[in-house]
Amino acid sequence: MTAGDVPRPPGRGPKVRAAVLAATLAELASGGYATLTIDNVARRAGVHKTTIYRRWPNRERLVADVLGEHITTDFTIPDTGCLADDLLALARSFVAWVTSPPGRMIFTAIYRDAARFAEIDEVRRDLFEYGPRRAKQVVERAVQRGELPAGTDPxxxxxxxxxxxxxxxxxxxxxxxxxxxxxxxDVALAAARAGVFHRPHHR
Structure with missing residues (x-):
């Protein structure tokens, strides 16, 4: 067996990833995006910086991964059988996230601290687009139930x-x-029921 054939210890990959993402969030809390560096994240995570660079080419990808991790785990997609209740649950979930310590740190980092950094633009767009793409099933189910007009853009x-x-x-x-x-x-529900979001090709 050559050195390259030696298997890595089980769970090492996920543990390293979790440590690096936690360190990134801590660095954002400490100094914001402007002072975030791969070196500092590596030190805090207890790994070599080359370990980070193998997985994340730059700091904006690190922040994007932290963002994705929290959105995926902190947001559940409701299915109450009622669009009004589903929309309220989603809105409350978003408010709860952006007012929680991790959510506040991430939101501040990418919308305030990083406002002058063009490199973070893609991460900001992802935040505003990923949620709607993931939660659109709530609206699709409402259309299927007949709560909204056919052709509503979810x-x-x-x-x-x-x-x-x-x-x-x-x-x-x-x-x-x-x-x-x-x-x-209330606003989203009223507009959807009124047909405001009817896609043009369905008219």
Whole structure:
């Protein structure tokens, strides 16, 4: 057996990944995106920086992976059988995430600290687009149940749900709460029922 044939210890890959992502989040909390470096993340994670570079070519990919990890694990897609309840659950889930310590750190890092860094633009777009793509099944099920007109654009509905929360946080820098979530859900639901999001090719 050659050196290259020696198997890695079980679980080492996932453990290293978890350590690096946790270290990245801690670095964001400590100094924001502007001071985030691969060297500092490696030191905090207890790994060599080449280990990080093998998996993540740069710091924006690290932040993107942290973002994806938290969105995937922190957001469950509701299926209550009622669109109004599903939209409210999604809005509350988003508000809960952006007001939690990890969510606040990530959101601040990519929308405030990193505002002057063009390299993070793709990560910002991913945050605003990944949620609607993942949650669109809520709207698709509502169309199938007859709650919404056929041809309703599901991504547009979810974007409209998230937009006022996003605006309040990033543009006017105001706190969000359950009332914000309720308003966002009401607006998205009313517009969807009115046919505002009817896709042109279905008209």
């Amino acid at each position: 991504v547009a509905v979810i974007r409209t749900l998230i937009a006022p929360i996003h605006f309040q946080l990033t543009v006017v820098s105001e706190a969000v709460d359950d009332h914000t979530a309720q308003q966002a859900a």
